[in-house]
Structure formats: structure tokens, C-alpha cells
Amino acid sequence: MKRRTLILTIMLMVHGGVFGYGQSMGQGLVDSLKQVTTQLNDTKKLQGWSYSGITNITFSQVGILNWTAGGNSSISIIGLGMYKANYLQDNFTWNNYVELGYGLTKIGDVEFRKSDDRIIVVSQAGIAAGNTMNHSLLVDFRTQFTNGRNYTAKFDSTIGDFPLTSTFMAPAFLTTALGMELKPIKGLSILIAPLTGRTTIVANQLLSDQGAFNVVKGHTIQAFLGSLINAQIANEIFENITLNSRLNIFSPFRSPTLMVVSMENMMTMKVNSFIKVTLSLDAFYDHRIVIKRSDGTTGPSTQLKNTFGVGFGYTF
Numbered sequence: 348m349k350r351r352t353l354i355l356t357i358m359l360m361v362h363g364g365v366f367g368y369g370q371s372m373g374q375g376l377v378d379s380l381k382q383v384t385t386q387l388n389d390t391k392k393l394q395g396w397s398y399s400g401i402t403n404i405t406f407s408q409v410g411i412l413n414w415t416a417g418g419n420s421s422i423s424i425i426g427l428g429m430y431k432a433n434y435l436q437d438n439f440t441w442n443n444y445v446e447l448g449y450g451l452t453k454i455g456d457v458e459f460r461k462s463d464d465r466i467i468v469v470s471q472a473g474i475a476a477g478n479t480m481n482h483s484l485l486v487d488f489r490t491q492f493t494n495g496r497n498y499t500a501k502f503d504s505t506i507g508d509f510p511l512t513s514t515f516m517a518p519a520f521l522t523t524a525l526g527m528e529l530k531p532i533k534g535l536s537i538l539i540a541p542l543t544g545r546t547t548i549v550a551n552q553l554l555s556d557q558g559a560f561n562v563v564k565g566h567t568i569q570a571f572l573g574s575l576i577n578a579q580i581a582n583e584i585f586e587n588i589t590l591n592s593r594l595n596i597f598s599p600f601r602s603p604t605l606m607v608v609s610m611e612n613m614m615t616m617k618v619n620s621f622i623k624v625t626l627s628l629d630a631f632y633d634h635r636i637v638i639k640r641s642d643g644t645t646g647p648s649t650q651l652k653n654t655f656g657v658g659f660g661y662t663f
Contacts, residue, residue: 395434395435396433396434397432397434398430398431398433398663399430399431399662400428400430400662401428401615401623401660401661401662401663402427402428402660403425403426403427403428403615403623403656404424404425404426404659404660405423405425405427405656405658405659406658407421407422407424407656408422408423409421409422420455421452421453421454422453422459423450423451423452425448425449425450425451425462425463425654426447426449426450427446427447427463427625428445429444429445429446429591430444430445431443431444438474440472440474440481441472442470442471442472442473443468443471445468445469446465446468447465447466447467448463448464449493450462450654460498461493464491464495465489465491466488466489466490466491466492467487467488467489468487468489469485469488470485470486471483471484471485471486471528472484473528479530480527480529481528481530482527483526483527483538484524485522485525485526485540485575486521486522486523487522487523487524488520488521489519490516490519490520491513491514491515492515493515494511494513494514495511495512496508496511497510512554512559513559514551514554516548516549516550517549517550517554517559517560518549518560519550520545520548522543522544522545522546522575522595523543524543525540525543526539526543526575534580534581535578535582536578536579538576538577540575540576540577541574542574543573543575544570544571544572545570545571545573545575546568546569546570546571547560547562547570548567549566549567549568550567555567561633561635561636571597571599571600571601572600572601573599573600573601574597575597576595576596577593577596578594579592579593580592587616587617588614588615589617590612590613591612591614592610592611592612593611594609595609605635606632606634607632607633607634608630608632608633609630609631611627611629612628613626614626615660617660618657621659621661622659622660623657623659623660624655624657625654625655625656625657625658626655627653627654627655628653629651629652629653630649630651630652632648632650634647
């Protein structure tokens, strides 16, 4: 009798242990399935279109009246918008970026003059070739809104204004590049494109006849084949401080050492929901574009532009 009781007790203990172990395994399997489902749902949320952007308006004013230290009254206003529309579907990505900027400055009794003018449209499509690599096609287009004039030159009485130096679509720069995009770390992408076409457009007869921006006199288009390196940084480097940088280096096959280099840097510092501080620095160099330098000589030269402002901004 005691022996039967002992055997029955052991069987109940084993059955209970197996049941408890099976129950634990079942709960673990359920938890794992829930985790996988959550990850899949999160992935699905990332599919399709996503949008973001920022609009800044910066205004400054200096008023002077009977000020013995001297100076001039001034008014300045700059508007800047940067917008993104990105698409993701499985291993296909399509990123679109638009940057629009325009600024006016008035010093003393002089009329308002342009201080900033830009239209930049960048579209890049890619197919994943690994976790950090894409086969990529890039299209980069740049021009401006309104006329640019040389205010350091002599006033032209025949046209009633200063000499024209640029206008909408004169110049316009179109770059199309095919290559491999690398994303070694978050926020950094590097495109190496061994096959690139770069086209300069001067759709203004006056500037075209002058051979401006290295087009053949009387022609409106000048095209080159070459290779391109494009690097982009878009990251929050500190809390509420965002850095956006873009570097393009184009080397034509015809003369590889005569490279075209452009770089745009924009740092945005968020004070609160609506007040933002922006700092930008742009650089451009093209050996083929002749510029009158500050010492009076002419030839290729590095073009620089920087802006600093505190203004109202809206981010979405």
C-alpha cells in the first residue's frame, strides 16, 4: 500500500512539472509571437510616404536718427523653407528634398536689394543592395527666383539699372548621377557615382550672348560627362540643434582636375516651438566660371555666402 502511494505521488509530481514546463513554454511562445507582430506592425508603419519640413522667417531692423557715432538704418527679411517627402516600400526608397530661400535688404536710402535667392530640388531613388548600401539614381536641380545684378559696377542708364548677372533659369544646373550609395552611420550618406551628367542652362539671351557661366556664346546649354561624389549629413548633433550639410564634387572626364565643388551647410537651433536660430554657410567653385575678384582681376574664384538670423519657424 505504501509502495503504491509513493508511486502515485511521484507520478503526480512529474505530471505537474511537465504541465508547468509546458505552460511556461507556451507563454514564452505567445510572448515571442507578440513581439514579432509588434515589430511587423512598426515596419508597416514605416512603409509608404513620410513628410517633414521647416519654414523660417527672419527679420531684422536698425533705426538711426541723429546718431553721432554714425551708421545707416537698415531692414532685412529672409525666408527659408526646407521640405522632405520620402517613400519606402520593401527594399525601394525614394527621397525628395526641396529648399527655397529668398531675402531682401535695405540699407539707408538705397532700395531693397536681394540678399538670398535659391531653388534647390533633389530627388534620389535607390534599391537596397545590403543593410548599408543602395544602388542609387540622383537628380539635382538648382536655380533662382529673380534677377541678380552687379551693384559694384557702373549704373547702366540705357536700361535704367545695374548690369544683369543672373536670373531665373540663367543659370540653372542639372546633375544626374548613377552609382552606389553608402550609409555607414545614421544620418550620413555618401553617393559614389562613376557615371554623371552635369548640364548648365542659361535661358536668357543677353547672358547667353555674353557666354556667361561657361556656355558657348549664343548657346543656352553646356553639358559635361564625369563622375560625382555626393555626401549628406542630416542629424541632431545636440539636443534641439540640427545640422544639415551637403557636399557635391563633380569631376568631368574631359579635364578631371577641373572639378566643380558645391557645399551647403545649415544649422538650426530650436529655442522654443516657434523661435529658431539659423546659421548657414554656402560655398561654390567652378574653374570655368569667370568672376571679377575684389582686387580687380578676373578669373575663377571661390564663392562664399553666409547668413545668421533669429526668427519665427514652423516645423512639421
